[in-house]
Amino acid sequence: MIINYSKFNNFFLLCGLMLALACTESKSYSQKLLPNSEWKADASSGEGDYKPELAIDGDMKTRWSSNFTDDEWFRIDFGQVSSIAGFRINWEAAYGRDYDILLSEDGKEWEKVYEVRWSDGGISIF
Numbered sequence: 413m414i415i416n417y418s419k420f421n422n423f424f425l426l427c428g429l430m431l432a433l434a435c436t437e438s439k440s441y442s443q444k445l446l447p448n449s450e451w452k453a454d455a456s457s458g459e460g461d462y463k464p465e466l467a468i469d470g471d472m473k474t475r476w477s478s479n480f481t482d483d484e485w486f487r488i489d490f491g492q493v494s495s496i497a498g499f500r501i502n503w504e505a506a507y508g509r510d511y512d513i514l515l516s517e518d519g520k521e522w523e524k525v526y527e528v529r530w531s532d533g534g535i536s537i538f
Contacts, residue, residue: 443492443493443494443495444494445490445494445495445496446490446491446492446494448468448469448470450491451468451488451489451490451491452465452488452489452491453465453467453468453476453486453487453488453489454486454487454489455476455478455484455485455486455487456478456479456483456484456485456486457478457479457484458476458477458478458479461474462475462476462477463476464476464486464487467486468488472502475504477504477506480506484508487519489519493517498537498538499537499538500535500536500537500538501535501536501538502535503531503533503534503535503536504533505533506533507531507532507533507534508528508531509529509530509531510528510529510530510531511528511531512524512526512527512528513525513526513527513528513538526538
């Protein structure tokens with residue numbers, strides 16, 4: 413499923429455990445997605461070899477890891493409002509079974525755009 417929410421995509425919040433994220437830029441809008449080197453990531457947990465910014469560094473050998481508790485979250489600030497046509501989550505052996513995808517223009521007010529229940533990990537394409 414492709415999600416294209418051009419109004420609410422400066423920030424991206426994912427609740428769950430994540431290995432890597434790859435975004436596909438929409439060609440139909442003039443505002444281009446900045447390179448991932450300009451994105452900022454933060455999360456509810458994760459340090460050292462598993463800090464949040466490793467999930468968006470473009471290297472499939474690095475990853476973010478949360479604590480092993482419910483209600484963990486991961487957020488990406490894309491640096492500017494840009495149209496996102498889709499994205500992919502590559503899960504590690506551990507993965508979020510239930511998670512929500514939320515978008516925001518300002519990082520304060522969030523809109524849930526996708527809800528996943530009973531995920532089986534692997535690769536999730538949106």
